Amino acid sequence: MSARMTAIYYRVAEDLKEKIMTGKLLPGEMAPSESQLVEAYGISRMTVRQGIGLLVDGGYLYSVPGKGYYVAAPNLDKIIIDASQDRFFGQKMKVTLKKVDVVTADDTLAAKMETRAGEIILRMQLTLNSREGPVALDCRYLPYRKGEPLLENELQYADFPHIAARHSKVVLARSQFTIGAVLLAVEEAKALETEPGTAALCIEQLLFDRGGKPLGWSRMVCRSDRYVMTGVAYPYAERV
């Protein structure tokens, strides 16, 4: 956070973190109390608290009012996948807009968008390419709004959440992903220059506004020989 790492509170946090990371303080054990640290460093309590706050936020410590601070057990339960559009889940990819049209929603599409079957939906079809060739087909759906032409430029270069947010003139609140495996259909395989029946990743993304209403849906199929998703899990939020 701070550019200068020379702050005293920062030093307090580093020292405590070091004790935790080297096993001098084990999960479940009590960390030094605030007053002990005030004493040890010869600084004021608020400064000590600022340092401890970094470790609490980072998941290293948790506090029990009336008792003290305890060392938290590391946990690797949350996988984080970097889905920045320009890097396409960690890899550089060239995005090409193939087609924009409108379709009438069938039952499944209507269910996803929480609208009625027969509703008019805007559809965008994109291809993602790496140097080796086509990697994925992405099909994105937005509610159709007449009199609001979308700029193809934007469609091609902005990521889906941004397009959907601008299209609906709202702020996005949440995005939900579903990741599965499918066999490529004939047309999909053709577009991806491979054989039908090849295994592919299928990544669906549903966008919601603050009211929990769906703003857009996308379905992407990826040649699994050219692309795998990667994610990491860290026990701590690195802040110190």
Place this chain on the structure above:
Amino acid sequence: MSARMTAIYYRVAEDLKEKIMTGKLLPGEMAPSESQLVEAYGISRMTVRQGIGLLVDGGYLYSVPGKGYYVAAPNLDKIIIDASQDRFFGQKMKVTLKKVDVVTADDTLAAKMETRAGEIILRMQLTLNSREGPVALDCRYLPYRKGEPLLENELQYADFPHIAARHSKVVLARSQFTIGAVLLAVEEAKALETEPGTAALCIEQLLFDRGGKPLGWSRMVCRSDRYVMTGVAYPYAERV
């Protein structure tokens, strides 16, 4: 974080968050300065800073020293997948330990574990079942340590990171996931009670210690008709 939501700093944060969420403060705009909030609420600067700190940590605001606080643009780039073992990526699953044995590492396994081919590796094979039947096969590998019998009880109920950490007597630092799509092999399909050539999710997990050394590797194949991974992306870390 705090049990009582009646703290003044908490109120400051809530009020600012409300302004951001309702569009009264737009991304890129400058938030009220600390001194303005001191004035407006009639409280001291440190209390104001505590409130603002919640929003900064939550990703609502960022500070530019010498200038002020700005409203951050919401970003949905980080997908979070809850991989708690007992819920198996969000779904309840019965885990059965099928076999524990030792194998000699072939080239690919040796590469994953960063050891030499021919090295002895401990292998655990598990099956995951839902009410509908078998869902996934999980094969886990740990470096073999003689004289350290693993308790089958633990193997069955503890999650892989915990087993690996205890086995190697270290603290885990990181876990890396690779998610792809594969076609089920004959034996896999048989164990999963389906046909060879069915599409399946393949989730690999590599565990590292603090020195970046691999501590364990697992490969799981999941019937995609019975299981899909789900993840969410939130623009903000909810703290207020």
Place this chain on the structure above:
DNA sequence: TAGTGGTCTAGACCACGGA
């Protein structure tokens, strides 16, 4: 009762940015 963390105050000095 003594110790803990949670909240809050009213100051202070600093580095940085912009007019």
Place this chain on the structure above:
DNA sequence: CCGTGGTCTAGACCACTAA
């Protein structure tokens, strides 16, 4: 120059926990 946020102080009162 003044306003901004970043750091730090030396107190205070509170609710809670444990002995």
